[in-house]
Amino acid sequence: MSGDNAPRGVPVRMHPVGLWFACRHAESGYREEQGRILRHQARxxxxxxxxxxxxxGLLDVAISDSVPVPALALRGGVLLVGLGALLVTWTSHFERHHQWPLMTAGLAAGLGGVGIMAILPEALAHGYATGLILVVIAVFLLLGISFLNALLVNLVILVAFAVVLVGAYEDRIQVLTESVQLLAALVLGGVAAYIQEYQRRELYVQRLELEDERNRHRDMALTDALTGLPNRALLLQRLEQAVARTRRHRIHGAGLFIDLDRFKPVNDIHGHEAGDRVLQAMGKRLLACVRETDTVARFGGDEFFVLLEDMEHADFAREVAARVVDALSQPVPIDSDDPDSPRVVMGASVGICEFPSVAATAEAVLTGADDAMYAVKKAGGNGFSSYRGGEPGEVVCLG
Structure with missing residues (x-):
């Protein structure tokens, strides 16, 4: 999943009222995505x-000769808050923290309107109730504030309107009517905002699930089901990339083609399930022989391949090959969970092909390492040999 999304395979659950995700990674990913999407909308x-x-404000000045200076100053302050929020949309912090500047701008617009109504004469002030309704709708549906945050902002505006103006104006019925209208706008806008955000989050969850499904299919296509190691297809991709990197950065790598010795009797005598368990054990031993940056892949059947990059010195590949042969020639239990399980002793034939000094392409690396491995097989197995650009080199048998 993209960004800080939910761990793979974990269902993303959404709170039915607050509409937040229980998974912190999914919630963080959703907020960052919304921050990128909402940047232009917020502007x-x-x-x-x-x-x-x-x-x-200009209309007030045009139709009235006595607009109080504090009302004009308050309106100017609200505009400065809006300008500050606008400038924040050009910063890198907006994607993660976009709710705070937008909530501040919405709250300033609403409370500024309430404050102006309290300053103006009652006869002129009642015309601002419609403006507050517009602010409520804008906070819910236009600014890009989340449903829960928008609801909080608009509840503060509604309470401020009721508390400040009920005590300030003599026409209580008019104030009550306007309060009910403002409450109705809050309910309608809130329901619309809830549905809108619910749908956005549902679409986000569906994208996460689709991406998770694609990743699972990709892993199935590029991972060996038995050992969990990279399969031949993924190995070829990594080998081609490694060969290209060695040419570009003038470093050296090597491919080790590994074929288990005496594996067929394991299947014939103990059965294929036992053979599968032995292959899994051999895969783990191979991983213990290499660095974390190296690749161990199952090539097919009882064949494995080790890809070494940025080798530490000239004899590094041969040292790894010796460790591999030693590790794979140790007795392995048929069933690792059973302490009394019979053990089998196999071994490994390892062919080495270095690149780019010996082989210049991925196919050449595979062919050279395969030829060197077969030379070890012909010599009795349980050893290694290096391909020298025409024929295998000396076979080193370790047992």
Missing amino acids: IALVLGMFLYGAF
């Missing part, structure tokens, strides 16, 4: 809001 909403807020 448009803030610019439009500041324009309308300023236009209504």
Whole structure:
């Protein structure tokens, strides 16, 4: 999953009221994605809001000769808050913390409107109730604030309206009517915002599930089901990339083709399930022989391949091959969970092909390592040999 999304295979659960994800990774990923999406929307909403807020102020001045200076100052302060929130949308912090500047701008617009209504004469102030309804709708549906945060902002605006103006105005019925209208706008806008965010989050969860499914299919296609190691297809991809990197950075790598000795009798005598358990054990031993940056792959059947990159010195591949032969020639229990399980002793034939000095392509590496491995087989197995660009080199038998 992209970003800090939910761990693979873990269902993403959403709170039915707050609409947040129980999984912290999914919630963080959703917020960052929304921050990227909402950046342009927030800019448009803030610019439009500041324009309308300023236009209504000019209208007040045009139709009234006695607009109090504190009301004009309060309106100017709200515009400065909006400008500050607008500037934040151009910062890198907006993607992760976009809710705070947008909530501040919405809260400033609503409380500024309430404050202006408290300053203006009652006859002029009641016309602002419609403006507050517009603020409530904008906070819910336009600014990009999450449902729960928008609900909190608008509840603060509604309470401020009721507390400040019920005590300030004589026409209580008018104030009550406007309070009910504001409450109705809050309910309708809240329901619409809830549905909108619920749908956005549902779509986000569906994308996570689709991506998780694609990743599972990709892993199945590139991973050996028995050992969990990379399969031949993934090995070829990594080998081609490694050969290209060695040419570009002038470093050296090597491929080790490994074929288990005396594996067929394990299947014939103990059965295929026992053979599968032995292959799994051999895969783990191979991983213990190499560095974390190296690749151990199951090539097919009882064949494995080790890809070494950025070798530490000239004899590094031969040292790894010796460790591999020693590890795979140790007795291995048929059933590791049973202490009395019979043990089998096999061994390994290892062919080495270095690149780019000996082989210049991925196919050449595979062919050279395979030829060297067969030379070890012909010599009796349980050893290693290096391909020298035409024929295998000396076979080193270790047992």
